[in-house]
Amino acid sequence: MVLAQYIRKLRSEKDIIMLQFKGVSIPMIHDAYKLLLIYDYLDIDKKNPALTPLLNKRDAFYRFTESFYDHWRKLERFGMVLANKRYTNQSHANLLINESDQFNQRILNLYRTITQNILGKQFYTLRQLPAGINANLALMPHKFSDHPTYHNLQNVNYIQEILTRPPFIIYSKSNKREGLFREVHENPLDHIEINKLHYITYPIKVGKLIAFVYIHRDFLHHGIALSNLFEPASFKDYEHKKPDLLYIYGVRENEFDCTYYKDLGENIYIGVVSRSDKNDYFGYMKKMLLTLHNIHSIDHKNLPIHGAMVNILLKNGKEKNVVVIGDSGAGKSETLEALRVIGRDYIKDMRVVFDDMGTFFIKNKKIYARGTETGAFVRLDDLDAGYAYQEMDRAIFFNPDQLNARVILPVSTYDFIIKDHSVDFLFYANNYIDTNDGITYFDDINDALKTFKEGKRFAKGTTAEIGLVKSYFANPFGPVQQEQMCDLLIDNMFKILYTHHITVGEIYTRLAIKGKAMNGPQEAAKKLLQLITKDAS
Template sequence: MNLRNKKPIFINFNKTYCLTSIEILNSKQFKRILDAFISHLNRQNFSWWEELKNSVPSNQNINDEILIIFKLILVFKKDEIVNPLIERNLLLYRFVNEFYDYWRNFERYATYMFSNGGDKGVDAVNFLESYTHFNEVVLLTYRRISEALVEQKNLVYRQLSAGYDVGIVLKENQITLPSKYLSLQKVPIINSVIFNPPFIAYTLSSTRNGVFSELTFNPIEESRFSRREWFCYPIKVGNSLAFVYFHRLYTNIGVSLANLFEPAREEEYLYRKPDIIYIHGGSNELVNESSFYIDKEENIYVGYSPFSEDVTYFGYLKKMLLTLHNLKMIDEGELPLHGAMVSIEFKNNVVKNIVLVGDSGAGKSETVEAFRIMAKDRIKNLNIIFDDMGSLGIKNGQVVGYGTEIGAFVRLDDLDTGYAYKKIDRAIFLNPDKSNARTVIPTTLYEDVIKGYKVDMILYANNYEDKEGIEFFDDVEEAKKVFTKGKRKAIGTTGEKGLVSTFFANPFGPCQRKEKTITLIDYYFNFLKTNNIPIGVIYTQLGFEDKKESGPMMAADILLRCIEKLEKS
């Protein structure tokens, strides 16, 4: 499927807002969707559809006749309507249900611009109420027509998201950017997002490949951005302010950022230059792969992903933002980690903070999830500081860990059975019935992400050796070698296969700045060793097919015992 043909539906509530069923049926948007559905049926050659079409005289248009029936059936009883189509009421009933499903299979977005007017627009203060009401009107319209056609009430009612999946509140762009970024000046700002859970999105790609390369020129200076085709979402990646510009055909993953990163409030971005500017879905012909550029003059880290099916995968959006943030952290003297950090509060009020380091598929998230299940009766609280990317810094003479994200982007297979569905009121599901199915779930308060937690233990997640347990390093130089080699067995979360190595298990920043990162590794690991912070390897066995479940559970069990010893020491 071509990305250009994958057209989500956007309705501008400033210009069009239907209060009643009749207003919906009379709208141009409804007629366009109806015509598109009938064209779809004509291509399928269903026998029931051919029978329904043949009931209409050749001098009449089936599209118009069906619309007339819809309007009449809302006012009159079936036996009061004189029309050949009404004699095929069961076929019409099937048509209505197929049409309803066709509509709901689209990605549907309602937008409202705060500063714009419109004769039929809604008041900005009442957008949420209007958005909810519209969903109810669409559902009511469907029910009234379908029930009237068969002359009986349904016995089961499902309160589905019948109108729109997501509401997007926009504001006119009042940000003052440096002159070289003026092409972005008119792109509207996303102020807030409304989800009708569960939000389920499908993308044309479900894996990420390669590392991001550095450009020698600023790709934004030669690009143009239409306000009709682009959105800007201001978010916070750790302590970095990022302006994420995405093409409207990537709206499903663009709005999903709301579950992963803390949205920035207007007072936080309006008069502040961003640390990061990221373009997702650009059309600069000189850029044919996801790349970055460091604008040293303005001290802005620029990311750019060209318009393609590949970057429909949410991982590209997430990882580019983390790469740009990590490059900034390296320049500021902090050490980016690809891993997870948890703060564990035991029932005796002792708190221990553990860091697991490893590349995609190493078993970090799986071990943390297994630990959460296994230790639930022994601990008071388990707080996730970061689930994928963080950094080490120095605070009050101690090595501390900082996070980047308020949520987790995890494989459904990595979670305890049913866990994501217990969080269905907050979860976003991406390709849930396909390979590498993912969910984006809020997990952490932003205050915890940027607070800085003392590191009590740091472990490398090894998924490629068939061993059990945890081994600690006596020699810090040996520890540096293991962490720096970044070995893992690829398990399908990226395009890699077999045993692979990535510098410091982190292709998102450290790979692009190896010399600076080596200096930081020396500094922080020596600091950890000097302060007697345990450094080791935890064997997750996730790379072995028959141990994908038992391996992380075994690792979690041994980790719990190690932490309990640490607690007593």
């Protein structure tokens, strides 16, 4: 099938190799490959004289075979193995590893035997490339409800474990997310069709919530990428319960594209995104899940935070938690990463609580925070040169040759991000004002509320927005949709922050200022380091 597909592609493109193969059919090439697994090149003619028109073009045949092998390796190749509830996770892991390794070796042997026979000599340099599959999935069907509305979602195969072969590189049809997710007031599941054979479900943890992510096979590459960003849920986590969040990614219908629905009767928050080329981007996977999580949080009196938070252990033994709020491209993560680099003489350890989205909540009349993701989905350009490639064995890359190229890197552990972390410093990330101040402080709570709620930033092109824009509370993933409820939460939590004399300010990353994209976050980080070390002295 792959051979026929590739030859048709080359013929449609009038490739120079196929122009030399006039009179050569697909079955002839296929038959020649089968014989080359057993016989030397010069013996094939005797076994099947009909192959002479192909065999006479030995050099072209070799070049075609190498290009066909490269074509195969550029395809997304996923393996699927049916697991069993009675087996342990270790058994699933062994099955995935053994099957994947055996198939990889089989493909390598196939390639080497055929190409060496065409070439007429042995290879003296052997490369053990990931030639079999990019990822292998252990799947198991699962049923979570008898409710008629959810009938079509029962007994779909659920991912139990994933094995990937790095480097894992995804080339998607889109490279940017645009627009907001909007609420609808009728359950999309009453109107859309689900072909169970075309979907695979990934059960994950978004913060403390369980999410079932139904992924259409056309978007399966984004499902694999979830394994680097969120904590997978084990079968024991959801065996006897319904999900908190339900996301169907890749439906045929467009009526409910980029919408969510609250099924308060079943206490399930549902998100839907259509199967269009514009939605073939990981941002639609990640941000819908976070929107559902944030809407759920607001409804349960917790405040979603679009920003970054780190736990800092200083060499003098003091511990501080810093939160930087800001929308996409504001420079929050870049500033905290710069702090890690320039503060190495003072900082013993820095651990990420959240890199993009977290939650504030009230406990014992104080403000605490926890994270949602164990990984970070970041722009390649925003990382130190070469950093992502140093982590190539753990990273998942998206369109590395394009503008807004992204990478997902594991940055924390689930047990750590869901702990109750106190808030010691809170800043708004300002990327558009060119000032050497580094940090200013809000003595007046009303000034702070105005800046944080206004959510100004200069859009860097990470979304469809351009120029100086505003987004309520710098968070279009929940607070914008439920502004009235969120307003009350923000006012209440900021009052508590000021009651406990928590430092609240604005940090100037200058990330959008021409020529300051690198040293802007560094200068801000220096001021932040001075503040932290002074406070902890």
